Every structure is written in structure tokens, then in C-alpha cells.
């Protein structure tokens with residue numbers, strides 16, 4: 587069984603965690619900084635990750651390579667929802683890297699009218715232009 591593990595681990599006890607806004611956690615830690623892992627084939631997860639994070643089992647038969655997009659895609663979806671991006675809206679995306687590409691596809695799928703992408707890298711702008 588594969589699981590999706592968010593990179594940020596919340597303490598679950600600070601005032602922000604208790605108020606239900608763990609993204610403001612005073613004691614958050616990140617995989618690959620507090621613990622080794624990230625791009626490793628296997629990693630050992632400390633109990634805090636299992637107890638205080640949004641670790642989710644992937645559906646049976648999930649492609650683990652595609653599943654690597656679960657966390658960044660969910661963050662982008664959350665940003666689109668917070669920004670109320672919808673039909674006919676004008677969207678400006680700063681950064682034409684992988685996260686910018688995800689935002690571009692989401693904005694298109696949500697029916698955005700005009701979408702502008704800005705970046706200082708000509709190569710990235712050229713790549714995203716062909717999506």
C-alpha cells in the first residue's frame with residue numbers, strides 16, 4: 587500500500603493547531619529538513635507525522651509516480667479555492683515552473699477567462715506556453 591505524506595508536520599498542541607489553523611503552527615517541521623527523506627525510495631516516518639499530519643492511503647492501483655503530485659496539486663487547488671478562481675476570472679500566475687504549470691491547468695479547468703503567466707526564465711515561459 588502506498589500513502590501520501592504531506593511535507594509539513596504540525597505539532598497539534600500550539601494555539602494555532604488547537605484553533606484549527608495548523609498552517610500557522612508555531613512548531614511545524616518539514617520532512618527533508620527535520621528528518622531525512624523526501625526523494626528517498628523508502629523513509630522511516632517519526633510518530634508525529636502519523637499522529638499530526640494528513641497522511642492518506644492512496645487508492646488501490648494508484649500510480650506512485652503520478653501520486654507524487656498529490657501534495658503540490660492539493661496546495662494549488664486550495665489556493666484556487668481561496669482565490670475564488672472561477673469562470674471568466676482573470677488569473678495572474680507568478681512563476682512558470684512545475685507549480686505554475688499546475689496553477690495554469692487548474693485555472694483553465696475552472697474556466698478562467700484570461701490567464702497571464704510571468705517568469706524571469708525564458709525557458710520556463712517557453713515550456714509552459716506549450717501546455
Ligand SMILES: [Zn+2]
Nearest residue numbers: 597600603611
Ligand atoms: Zn502547532
